[in-house]
Amino acid sequence: MKEFTVFHALVSIKQVPDTTNIRIDPETNNLIRQGVPTILNPYDAHAVAAAVEWKRKLGGKVTIITMGPASAVTSLRECIEMGADRAILISDRKFAGADTWATSYVLTEVIKAVHAEDPIDLVFFGKQAIDGDTAQVGPGVAVRLDLPVVSYAVKIHEVDLENRTVVIERKTESRNEVIKASLPAAMTCEKEIAEIPYASLPDLVYSLRYEPELWTTEGPISFDPAQLGLKGSPTTVFKTGTPEKHKAGEVIKTAEAGVEGAVKTAFDKILAVDGMASLLGVAK
Amino acid sequence: MTRRFWVYIEQEEGKPHQVSWELLGVARRLADQIKDELEKTGDTALVEGVLVGHNVEGIAREALHYGADTVYYVDDPAVKHYLNKPYTSVLTTLVEKYGPEVFLVGATTLGRDLAGAVATSVGTGLTADTTHLAMGSPKEGEKKLLMATRPAFGGNVIATILCRNHRPQMATVRPRVFSMPERLTEPKGQVIREDIAITPEMINAEIVEFLTDKASTVNIEYADIIVSGGRGLGGSKGFDLIKELADELGGVVGSSRACVDAHWIGYEHQVGQTGKTVRPKLYIAAGISGAIQHKVGMQESDFILAINRDPNAPIFDVATMGIVGDLYEVIPAMIKEIRARKEAKHG
Numbered sequence: 001m002k003e004f005t006v007f008h009a010l011v012s013i014k015q016v017p018d019t020t021n022i023r024i025d026p027e028t029n030n031l032i033r034q035g036v037p038t039i040l041n042p043y044d045a046h047a048v049a050a051a052v053e054w055k056r057k058l059g060g061k062v063t064i065i066t067m068g069p070a071s072a073v074t075s076l077r078e079c080i081e082m083g084a085d086r087a088i089l090i091s092d093r094k095f096a097g098a099d100t101w102a103t104s105y106v107l108t109e110v111i112k113a114v115h116a117e118d119p120i121d122l123v124f125f126g127k128q129a130i131d132g133d134t135a136q137v138g139p140g141v142a143v144r145l146d147l148p149v150v151s152y153a154v155k156i157h158e159v160d161l162e163n164r165t166v167v168i169e170r171k172t173e174s175r176n177e178v179i180k181a182s183l184p185a186a187m188t189c190e191k192e193i194a195e196i197p198y199a200s201l202p203d204l205v206y207s208l209r210y211e212p213e214l215w216t217t218e219g220p221i222s223f224d225p226a227q228l229g230l231k232g233s234p235t236t237v238f239k240t241g242t243p244e245k246h247k248a249g250e251v252i253k254t255a256e257a258g259v260e261g262a263v264k265t266a267f268d269k270i271l272a273v274d275g276m277a278s279l280l281g282v283a284k
Numbered sequence: 285m286t287r288r289f290w291v292y293i294e295q296e297e298g299k300p301h302q303v304s305w306e307l308l309g310v311a312r313r314l315a316d317q318i319k320d321e322l323e324k325t326g327d328t329a330l331v332e333g334v335l336v337g338h339n340v341e342g343i344a345r346e347a348l349h350y351g352a353d354t355v356y357y358v359d360d361p362a363v364k365h366y367l368n369k370p371y372t373s374v375l376t377t378l379v380e381k382y383g384p385e386v387f388l389v390g391a392t393t394l395g396r397d398l399a400g401a402v403a404t405s406v407g408t409g410l411t412a413d414t415t416h417l418a419m420g421s422p423k424e425g426e427k428k429l430l431m432a433t434r435p436a437f438g439g440n441v442i443a444t445i446l447c448r449n450h451r452p453q454m455a456t457v458r459p460r461v462f463s464m465p466e467r468l469t470e471p472k473g474q475v476i477r478e479d480i481a482i483t484p485e486m487i488n489a490e491i492v493e494f495l496t497d498k499a500s501t502v503n504i505e506y507a508d509i510i511v512s513g514g515r516g517l518g519g520s521k522g523f524d525l526i527k528e529l530a531d532e533l534g535g536v537v538g539s540s541r542a543c544v545d546a547h548w549i550g551y552e553h554q555v556g557q558t559g560k561t562v563r564p565k566l567y568i569a570a571g572i573s574g575a576i577q578h579k580v581g582m583q584e585s586d587f588i589l590a591i592n593r594d595p596n597a598p599i600f601d602v603a604t605m606g607i608v609g610d611l612y613e614v615i616p617a618m619i620k621e622i623r624a625r626k627e628a629k630h631g
Contacts, residue, residue: 147488
């Protein structure tokens with residue numbers, strides 16, 4: 001148990017391709033990766049913002065970790081620019097091909113090591129990464145660490161370092177729930193959790209020169225090789241393809257048929273579908 | 285040997301989530317796909333539901349009507365509401381007791397939270413947000429595995445994922461990706477209450493308050509008619525017109541991600557990869573260009589009417605019918621037309 005009352009937040013982030021810019025080569029059906037920018041996963045950026053906001057309220061520090069290629073350093077610097085204090089890049093060819101299970105193993109080992117030196121109060125994740133969209137790593141790490149986890153968090157109501165509790169509001173399908181959990185705890189964040197702050201000049205200057213720590217399978221901690229990368233992943237990709245193309249229907253132009261003509265044709269076609277007239281409450 | 289196909293029956297406030305019934309339909313189809321193997325080995329296949337909550341026997345019985353052979357349920361006031369750890373503990377115990385081959389969970393907010401935790405706790409693989417599921421042999425003659433197909437990279441790619449050496453093979457499935465099975469009037473299955481003690485160590489968090497905001501009562505997922513607006517609306521005011529048409533048609537308002545990101549409308553209206561998957565009878569897309577992320581969320585709609593000024597907008601590729609024109613001319617004309625047709629019926 002922590003004896004001092006400064007806040008230590010750890011945020012696990014991911015650098016992702018900007019999926020809104022991905023295109024498929026119509027000839028080869030291959031993903032065009034060239035020229036696709038990589039970005040800090042948007043949900044993770046909001047998680048970092050929330051961690052920094054609470055550090056400023058309570059005093060303390062924010063540690064960022066990410067597993068990924070060397071290029072992920074730019075995303076770590078972005079977090080430092082937002083006000084984080086320490087960043088760790090976990091990078092090694094042996095981690096390549098990890099599914100969410102093997103990824104959560106590595107992150108868990110790193111978080112344990114950071115915690116042993118400098119006890120962590122709250123572990124933040126984005127709700128999901130926009131490339132994989134699985135939303136599995138956060139709950140997976142929490143289970144491995146045996147931490148309470150609040151997913152889809154939209155607001156932190158209170159962090160009570162004296163009584164070791166946190167009150168977090170989360171979103172479910174039908175409502176919001178306010179959950180009180182014991183610290184340390186884990187959470188996965190929606191964008192509403194915090195606004196992205198403008199970088200302060202000192203943080204900006206600091207981030208430019210900041211060199212994240214590099215953690216590999218060589219150290220500073222050791223990993224069980226059987227649980228790493230492709231070999232440590234229960235799931236494997238069997239095949240990939242492009243989504244089936246749907247058949248395009250008739251298209252009419254208002255410039256040719258006139259607005260009213262186009263609308264009439266559209267309604268005739270819609271109402272020709274069985275059951276549609278009664279659904280819309282009109283005559284066929 | 286019994287080969288078990290499990291479905292998590294999700295409930296909130298004593299109400300079952302409809303995706304549970306959709307998944308019982310899927311599980312039945314999967315079980316049917318291994319009939320050839322069962323004939324050879326003499327094994328049997330069962331479709332089974334698992335349910336956690338308080339006073340949930342009625343839901344367990346209802347699950348039988350959607351084709352479950354067995355429903356195992358845990359009934360305890362301590363698990364009345366969903367919390368990650370006690371639900372994960374209970375399901376882990378049940379998985380270890382019965383050893384299901386396949387375990388499907390609805391990709392709702394609660395279901396995704398739960399499935400990720402259960403898979404980690406059991407030590408197996410999980411494929412998230414699947415859109416197609418089948419039992420098939422990866423190589424000829426090999427025992428059939430769950431082939432779980434899901435979109436990746438924002439829907440630009442589809443990948444089929446296998447979990448070869450760990451059980452159960454787990455997958456989450458979005459609501460509305462699969463259709464509802466028919467409700468059986470005389471179900472044959474049985475419900476079994478499982479006595480699993482909820483110990484204080486399982487409780488590491490508590491719900492202190494429920495907040496229901498008005499916006500969250502919009503449920504686009506199960507709507508029959510959706511009128512969606514996109515960037516082409518040009519601003520948040522454009523949704524007034526969308527709403528007017530939706531009201532006139534008896535439908536609800538949807539949106540593309542661009543409008544939600546621009547704060548023109550709330551997230552609960554968002555259709556697509558990072559929003560909701562919908563399959564209404566009628567989907568009207570106004571001013572939506574049709575990025576793949578949007579299309580994957582609505583392309584299973586029965587009838588899609590797209591309205592866009594750009595004749596090359598990709599939305600027309602999935603539209604049943606397209607109107608190339610200015611939505612600010614077309615939608616008012618549609619409102620006028622539907623009013624006239626309603627009057628024609630009553631007059």
